[in-house]
Amino acid sequence: MKILVVAETLDDGIDPVSLELLTAARTVAETTDEVVAIAFAETSSTPAESLGSADRLICVEGANTDTLTPEAIQSHVLEILECETPELVLVAYSAMGLDLASWLAARAEMGLTAYVNALEHEEGGKIVAHSQLYGGKMLARTELALPNVLSITPGNFPEAPRTAAEKVEAFEPKPLENCQIQLKSLQSPELEGVNLTTSDRILCIGRGISDENGVEQARQLATLLSADLAGSRPVVDGGLLEKRRQVGKSGQKVKPKLYIALGVSGAPEHLEGMAGSEKIVAVNTDPDAPIFNxxxxxxxxxxxxxxxxxxxxxEESPAETG
Ligand SMILES: Cc1cc2nc3c(=O)[nH]c(=O)nc-3n(C[C@H](O)[C@H](O)[C@H](O)COP(=O)(O)OP(=O)(O)OC[C@H]3O[C@@H](n4cnc5c(N)ncnc54)[C@H](O)[C@@H]3O)c2cc1C
Structure with missing residues (x-):
């Protein structure tokens, strides 16, 4: 079996989610199977130094931020897929992966399994994917029909070690025709004030906090804890906290030493931003809340x-800082 992993790059190298995808691929790969990674980068770049857990790395040359639109990514991956004919394609459930996974599955006539957070290789060769649906309220077990595209929720697999790829191939994609989208510029959001990505302690409030009075109590507790206050998306969408304090898929990815989640259910999109925290304390009235997992x-x-x-x-014995 051949497993294709679509890696994602950041300005300063490889997105850690790509290393998680490699671990996911290894979870189901037998010794005779081949794991092939695709990176939108030059063969001499950082991804080639990091994606060595793949048996082979295909670098899509000339793919820079000026040309790397969703259409371009889809077209390049489809082209490679037609040459490689893999049984499984692993894509992150990320901004890029959301666009890619369903499009690819439809175009290449492959199955699609979304929100995957665990994989198993069962006896008899069956591959089973576990997914969290409806914000984690429903758990699905899917025996995969091959070929299949898996959209993997970040934060659920450990990162594969960053080692240099031994077999690196350059891939020159066909020129794109009739492109409807052009990337004009890339603007990163401003992160003035608190920077949750470097916080050691985070007190995160979810919808369970109810209203401004609840937020004020949490703010006071955060001060006593020497922690930064953060929120889930509904808290931010409801105007109770500023956007830069949002943790999750469309917010910040954080890895503090201590993460206290108050009234947060633990939807996959929230877990994606905080599951890698060193110590997680979750407080919830629902004993089945997915955050407890x-x-x-x-x-x-x-x-x-x-x-x-x-x-x-x-107040009796103040928290030590640091
Ligand atoms: C593309 C996309 C991107 C997204 N990005 C993000 C993101 O970046 N961050 C994010 O957080 N979400 C994101 N979401 C939304 C996500 O799917 C969930 O809807 C959201 O995380 C739920 O927030 P919550 O846990 O605060 O609220 P809920 O799911 O409503 O959970 C509230 C929890 O509080 C508990 N509770 C209520 N009252 C109390 C009480 N008094 N004491 C204790 N517990 C109590 C309840 O039992 C419940 O578990 C995204 C969704 C999509 C589709």
Missing amino acids: VAHYSVNCDLFDFMQALGDRL
Whole structure:
């Protein structure tokens, strides 16, 4: 079996999600199977130094930010797919992957399995994918029909080691015709004030916080904890916190030493931004909340009782900083 992994690059090298995809591929690959990675980068670039867990790396040459539109990515990957004819294609459930996975599956007439957070190779050669659907409220087990495109939720597989690829091939894509989208410029959001990506302690509030009074209590607790206050998307969309404090797929990816989640359900899009935190404490009244699957400490109680109890304790003996 051949497994194709579509890697993603960042300005300063490889997106860690690409290394997670390689681990996912290795989870189902037998010793005789081949794992092939695709990177939109030159053969001499950082991706080639990092994607050595693949048996072979195909570098799409000349793919820079001026040309790398969703249409271009789709066309280049399809071209490679037609040459390689893999049984499985692994794509991240990311901004790029969201565009790519379903388009590719339809075009190449492959199955599509989305929101995958675990993979198993069962006896008899069956490959089983586990997915979290509806924000983690439903768990699906899918016996894969091959060929299949898997859209993998980031934050669920450990990163494969960053080693240099031994077999690197340059791929010159066909020129694109009739492109409807052109990239004019790339603008990164401003991150003035708090920068959650470097925080050691984060107190994150979810929809369970209810209103501004709840946010104010959480703000006071964050101060006592020497933690930065963050929120899930509904909290930010509801105007209770600024956008730069959002954790998750469309917010910040964080890896603090301590992450306390209050009234956060643990939807895949939230977990994607915080599952790599060193210690996760989750407080939720729902004993089945998916956040408990990634928490190191699960507290099944009302978050307001928790805030009160922890706040009282910290006032008696303040938290050490650092
Ligand atoms: C493309 C895309 C991108 C997205 N990006 C993000 C993102 O960046 N970040 C993000 O967070 N989400 C993102 N989402 C949304 C995501 O799917 C979820 O809807 C969201 O994470 C849910 O937020 P929540 O956990 O705060 O709310 P809910 O899912 O409503 O959960 C609230 C939780 O609070 C608990 N609760 C309620 N009251 C209390 C109480 N008094 N005490 C204790 N527990 C209580 C409930 O049991 C529940 O589990 C994205 C979705 C899409 C489709």
